[in-house]
């Protein structure tokens with residue numbers, strides 16, 4: 001979402017490529033850093049001039065198994081010699097079916113289930129909404145403020161951030177309503193954090209009177225931990241209450257685990273922390289170790305509601321991505337990455353809590369498992385967000401010192417960690433040390 005970043009040193013190969021990027025690539029393409037990468041392995045990347053970085057961004061949460069995991073690379077090499085593409089709609093192949101079988105086995109949903117594969121998180125979200133509408137024969141969809149579900153037209157309408165995601169791209173699809181998400185660090189004035197679950201539910205009930213009747217709502221779409229919104233963990237009981245509301249009104253409960261899934265929070269899926277079952281689970285990113293793949297897995301009756309030919313696409317679940325995903329599943333089992341996420345998360349939390357206690361501009365330390373963040377403020381009392389330009393200075397200083405780390409949050413004032421779960425302790429500590437040095441040197 002950042003558009004301008006500090007350029008690398010003027011004489012470097014990276015600087016030349018960065019200049020070409022500016023000339024040739026549409027400027028709406030987000031640029032979190034100005035690093036130009038040549039190669040990567042596990043939690044380290046090297047730029048085109050040979051500079052080494054620790055990577056706390058992990059391809060925006062797509063690399064829980066690390067860069068170029070040898071098992072993923074081997075699976076891709078083998079697959080490349082066998083079959084690159086037919087389109088699953090033209091001729092089926094085994095590894096697509098095996099990925100669906102695994103997703104069905106993993107999804108925390110009881111009873112008969114089916115799955116389907118796509119290319120990106122946005123595409124999977126769009127299709128989950130299509131399934132919900134086809135099944136319920138209703139139109140309205142509820143998402144939340146601060147949420148992020150992607151950049152296609154339906155997804156950017158669901159997004160709970162107007163600029164730059166929606167501005168100038170309308171008209172947007174109708175029948176999308178935004179409800180309040182319980183953001184404990186920033187509750188509405190006068191509402192105590194402990195009352196936030198109830199407050200948000202009361203507001204939603206009010207929306208059923210004011211905006212749209214519950215019986216006209218096809219789906220509620222929620223991230224169990226908001227990602228781009230700033231790693232906001234909902235207050236206790238909120239997700240359970242949404243599930244009950246969906247049951248009461250026959251609404252399809254769509255859980256977006258694109259960023260929070262595949263071990264990031266210390267469970268395979270974040271929703272498992274709450275013991276809540278989605279109707280449709282949306283997966284992407286770390287499902288596939290760096291290859292493009294997404295999917296929807298859910299209750300058979302809902303998944304079968306779309307007519308034949310109404311969902312899918314040329315490349316969805318292509319053989320290369322499916323081969324990589326099957327390797328990723330093996331790596332998760334063999335390297336016990338869900339447990340590793342808890343250990344990584346505990347180490348990051350300890351340091352982030354100390355940053356909050358020591359630094360006047362670190363207002364909050366929060367997260368779940370290894371999905372952790374600090375929120376930066378100009379003033380701890382008023383919680384005025386640290387201006388985005390100042391946050392950028394911090395992120396640029398981290399990059400200068402060899403750490404790639406990225407922002408999030410509706411005010412662009414949250415620093416989040418999405419390092420590979422396979423990160424060795426030495427890289428983890430090195431990255432945290434860099435961040436601590438940079439925060440220590442920062443003057444409000």
Ligand SMILES: Cc1ncc(COP(=O)(O)O)c(C=O)c1O
Pocket residue numbers: 060119120121122123125148149150151223227228256257258259260284285
């Ligand atoms: C929670 C969530 N949903 C959906 C998306 C969109 O995924 P993609 O960028 O693959 O379209 C993202 C991307 O960051 C995401 O974090």
